[in-house]
Amino acid sequence: MNTPISLPFSAKYNRTHAEAYWQKHRKGLPRKLSNWREQQLAGWALxxxxxxxxxxxxxCGAGRFWPTLLANDQRSLIAADNAAAMLDVAQQVHSPQTLARVQLLQTSAFAINLPDNHVDSIFCMRLLHHIESNDHRLALLKECRRVTRDSLIISLWVDGNIKAKRRERTEARRAVRGPGSNSNRFVARRNEIEGLFVAAGFTLHSYKDFLPGYAMWRVYVLRVAHQYEPLS
Ligand SMILES: C[S@@+](CC[C@H](N)C(=O)[O-])C[C@H]1O[C@@H](n2cnc3c(N)ncnc32)[C@H](O)[C@@H]1O
Incomplete structure (x- = not known):
């Protein structure tokens, strides 16, 4: 197991923020539509x-994806998050029937408290875009590789679309104005992140964009790369 890396954004998930995060994806038509699209992408990726x-x-946050994940009766689910407050909210908002099918775990994604190859797949939504450095991204991916036996489903913000170009221009204006940007979300260059997937021991199986050409969200499905072993 690796050493946990402490990210500044991780500290914000107290009780108030955790409750607000659960509500955020349920309020208003635009949010409901985007949540519907994310659930659709999740189903596709699975x-x-x-x-x-x-x-x-x-x-897992407050378990936003559990209905999609548990739609398959055969599936067993471990739901993990760094923040105790997120897990508390999850326990508060889901039914006892749902909770009976979920094993909760408080752990860092950089040092997952589970043995090697423990699960068939890791489902990692909306974490990687909070990680700026390639070293930290690689550390997360390698830890996922250690724990998953077969696949990693991971969402992030990528470049090469209208929103990313707009964001780049906004960031450039902020840089001119001087320090003070407190952004905790970052766009990954596609060629860089895809290189990191391979460096961590995955192959790129497929991907789908939230809104191709426009939005930054992309979901990748990665498979564990099995080393070629020459016959002796
Ligand atoms: C934007 S939320 C996404 C939650 C969920 N995947 C969703 O889409 O609803 C980010 C989550 O990452 C968790 N988090 C932050 N740092 C973490 C870390 N180092 N390891 C594991 N979870 C972390 C936060 O507590 C929060 O629940």
């Missing part, structure tokens, strides 16, 4: 990963 049975939802 199918691409051959409907894994043993899944680690990390970070």
């Amino acid at each position: 199918a691409q990963a051959n409907q894994p049975e043993r899944v680690l939802d990390l970070p």
Whole structure:
């Protein structure tokens, strides 16, 4: 297991923020539509990963994806998050029937408290875009590789679309104005992040964009790369 890396954004998930985060995706038509699209992408990704049975939802937040993940009766789910407050809110907002099917775990994604190859797939939504450095991104990906036996489903912000170009211009204006930007969300260059996937021991199986050409969100389905072993 690796050493946990402490990210500034991780500290904000106290009780108030955790409750607000759960509500955020349920309020107003635009949010409901975007949540619907994310759930659709999640369903697609799970199918691409051959409907894994043993899944680690990390970070699970308040369990926004559990209805999609648990739609498959065969699936067993470990739901993990760094923030105790997020897990508390999850326990408060889901039914006892749902909670009975979920094993909760408080752990860092950089040092997952589970053995090697413990799950068939890790489902990692909305974490990687909070990580700026490639070293930290690689540390997270390698830790996921250690714990997943077969696949990693991971969402992030990528470049090469209208929103990313707009964001780049906004960031450039901020830089001219001087320090003070407190952004804790970052766009990954596609060629760089795809290189990190391979460096961590994955192959790129497939991906789908939230809104191709426009939005930054992309979901990748990665498979564990099995080393070629020459016959002796
Ligand atoms: C934007 S939320 C996403 C939650 C969920 N995947 C979703 O989409 O609803 C980010 C989550 O990452 C968790 N988090 C932050 N740092 C973490 C870390 N180092 N390891 C595991 N979880 C972390 C936060 O507590 C929070 O629940």
